[in-house]
Amino acid sequence: MNNSQEKLISVRNLNFKYNKEIILSDINFDIIKGENVAILGRNGGGKSTLVKVILGFLKKNSGSVEFFINKNKIGYLPQIREFDASFPINIFDLVISGLASRKNLFRRFNKEEKENTEALLKEFGIDNLKNKLISEVSGGQLQRALIARALISSPDIIFLDEPESFLDQKFEYQLFEKIKRLSDSTLVIISHEMEKIYNYIDTIFVVENNIKIFRNKEEYYKKHTHRH
Ligand SMILES: Nc1ncnc2c1ncn2[C@@H]1O[C@H](COP(=O)(O)OP(=O)(O)OP(=O)(O)O)[C@@H](O)[C@H]1O
Ligand SMILES: [Mg+2]
Structure with missing residues (x-):
């Protein structure tokens, strides 16, 4: 951590419920320019919901989301399952x-x-x-x-919700190289394929109702290799 870090988005004490069910509970983090983030966690843990709340597609119950960038300079790939392909x-x-x-x-x-x-x-x-x-x-x-x-x-920042979905192996393999070549955006990648994004990320957020932040991805990986 040093003083040259430029904050892009700051989330404080964020809470979100669907009806009465608590989905996100007291979430706090900053997204820093150039620090690519992986969001991991079990199915139903609240990963997609967190991104939708940050982007304002779902209304938070409490807490704050502060943007230090132009909101038109945010890219978003929705989870394809939630996208209406009949439009x-x-x-x-x-x-x-x-x-x-x-x-x-x-x-x-x-x-x-x-x-x-x-x-x-x-x-x-x-x-x-x-x-x-x-x-x-x-x-x-x-x-x-x-x-x-x-x-x-x-965009200054791109949220990618399970970008590997439906892609063939060859394209998937080139995807992040392509993104890096085409933009200098900070990436926030929701994924279940840690190995595939490992080289492109710096920090890991595990979102399962609450958030656990690992700013040292090697440490996280050592602890969790039994899962892979
Ligand atoms: N429209 C909705 N109405 C009510 N509950 C919902 C709705 N959408 C999602 N949920 C619930 O919110 C929780 C979090 O869902 P979310 O889609 O954010 O999980 P996720 O971590 O993205 O999971 P996955 O890895 O399967 O994509 C789940 O328990 C889900 O059932
Ligand atoms: Mg999801």
């Missing part, structure tokens, strides 16, 4: 919609933004699908488009 939108529009700001949802996109979208579609191997509806492509192709959507705004 009538094509692949190109899905990816470029990552540029829509919260204040000006239906503005026109300019030439440069369209060209950047084309380039990203190529990068993700889905340029030939750009006019297809998302209901007409495979799960892996949709996942690629959703990851491209999360990257299109050159």
Whole structure:
């Protein structure tokens, strides 16, 4: 820890319930620029909920979430299971919609933004699908488009909820190298595949109702290798 650390997001005393069930209890952490985070934990532990509460898609019961960055510079890959693939939108529009700001949802996109979208579609191997509806492509192709959507705004921080879902091994293997090459975003990755993200993360948050923070990933890994 040193003074040059730049905070991106600060979460304090955060609590969240679904109806009466406590899902997140007294969560505290900072996200620091350049410090990539893995969020681990058992199914139903509250990982996806935590990200949705931070982003304001779910309303917290108490506590604070403070942003030190422009909220339009946040990328988000939703867990694909929660994404409605029957929504009538094509692949190109899905990816470029990552540029829509919260204040000006239906503005026109300019030439440069369209060209950047084309380039990203190529990068993700889905340029030939750009006019297809998302209901007409495979799960892996949709996942690629959703990851491209999360990257299109050159965000300061990207939340990726189980990015490996549906991806073939070859693409999955290149994914984080690609993300690193295309952006200098800080990453927050929810995953069940610790080995696959280990080289790309610095800090581990285990979220199971409460949060346990391991700023030394080697230490966490030594303790938990019996799980793998
Ligand atoms: N819409 C909802 N209404 C009520 N309870 C919900 C809702 N969505 C999730 N939950 C509950 O909240 C808890 C946390 O769910 P969440 O999806 O955040 O877990 P997760 O850690 O992301 O799990 P997974 O690893 O399976 O993705 C679970 O017990 C779940 O049943
Ligand atoms: Mg989840």
